[in-house]
Amino acid sequence: MKLVVVDDLNKNLKLYSEVLGSEFDLExxxxxxxxxxxxxxxxxxxxxxxxxxxxxxxxxxxxxxxEVKPKVPVIMITGEYLERNLIEALNVGAxxxxxxxxxxxxxxxxxxxxxxxxxxxxxxxxxxxxxxxxFFDDSFSIRIKDQHIQLQSKEYKVLRxxxxxxxxxxxxxxxxxxxxxxxxxxxxxxxxxxxxxxxKLGEYAKIIVTxxxxxxxxxxxxxxxKEEIEEKEENVENKRExx
Numbered sequence: 001m002k003l004v005v006v007d008d009l010n011k012n013l014k015l016y017s018e019v020l021g022s023e024f025d026l027e028x029x030x031x032x033x034x035x036x037x038x039x040x041x042x043x044x045x046x047x048x049x050x051x052x053x054x055x056x057x058x059x060x061x062x063x064x065x066x067e068v069k070p071k072v073p074v075i076m077i078t079g080e081y082l083e084r085n086l087i088e089a090l091n092v093g094a095x096x097x098x099x100x101x102x103x104x105x106x107x108x109x110x111x112x113x114x115x116x117x118x119x120x121x122x123x124x125x126x127x128x129x130x131x132x133x134x135f136f137d138d139s140f141s142i143r144i145k146d147q148h149i150q151l152q153s154k155e156y157k158v159l160r161x162x163x164x165x166x167x168x169x170x171x172x173x174x175x176x177x178x179x180x181x182x183x184x185x186x187x188x189x190x191x192x193x194x195x196x197x198x199x200k201l202g203e204y205a206k207i208i209v210t211x212x213x214x215x216x217x218x219x220x221x222x223x224x225x226k227e228e229i230e231e232k233e234e235n236v237e238n239k240r241e242x243x
Contacts, residue, residue, distance in 0.1 A: 001025065001115055004042055006035050006061060007050040007077075016048070019104045024111070032056040039068040045115045049094075051078035051085065059088060066093040066153075070137045071122065073114040077102075090180060093153055117178070124164040132220040133207070135160055144204050154179065155197045158190070162208065162218040171215040 002025040005016050013028045020026060027044065029035045032053050035042075047065060051058040058076055065074060073095040078085065081099045089097050095114050098107070134143040140156035142149050151159070157179045162170050176190055194216075198205040209217040 001046070001112075002027065002044045003046050003048055003111065004029065004035070004044040005048045006030075006032060006053075006058070008032070008053040009050075012050070020108065020111075023108055032058070032061045035061055036064045039065060042069070044072060045118070046111055047072060047074045048111070049074055049076050051076055051089075052080075059085075059092060062089065062092050062094060067138075070140075071118065073118045075110060075114060091153060121164075132223055133163065135163070144201075144207075147204075149200055151197065151200060154193050155200070158193055159197060159208070159218075162216050165218065167217060167219050167221070169211060169215050169217055174215070 001023075003020065004027045005013060005020075006029045007013050007016070008030050010030055013030060017026060017028070027042070029038075033056055036056070047069075049058045049061055049065075053061075058078075062074055062076070065072070070093075074093065075096040075098055076089045076094045077098045077100060079100045086097045095117075096110055098110065132144060135156075136142065137160075140151050140153050142151065142156070142159070158175060161175055161179055172187060172190060176187065180189070194208070198208065201207065204223065206222065207218060207220050209219050211217060
């Protein structure tokens, strides 16, 4: 497992090397601008990213990283907890937000957990092929039939996660745990994102089926059946015209 570690302080990079070197293959950067320039050639399983850096802070690096590597998990690390920073980092696409000091064992466990989840997600992505909806991970957008819909990061991830279990029930807890991965996120946050998501889906909002008190199901069958009927009717009409 390979990690990219970004911290402007060499003493911190040395510490990470001592703590993580026996568990992971490490690529270290003390210049955030150099990381951004190297993104196309970077290949890693996870990025460990410091928040407070001169010239370019961790959030700016994260935004650039997400444009190139939308599926690679990122753990933000900071020495000062600010709720607005936590929320901003999670909204941009960080998988975790760690406040120092943190024990070596916990940091290693968090890293392994995020890498394992990312690999599992890749397997689910390979299996999940909704016939009606196409997902574009690089732009957080979808195409339903011939309609292109742009979503925000969390809206996209909520829909993507539910779609991975097509026609199977997904609980609210599972969505919150896997999309936000933060126990302090209030459940009303999920309701807000689902409400906005449904508005953007418009006539296709019904592909998210609500099972009150249990969770949600991604199901496009009603639309697919309707499409099949319309196609058959069109074929019949074409034959009549030919005759």
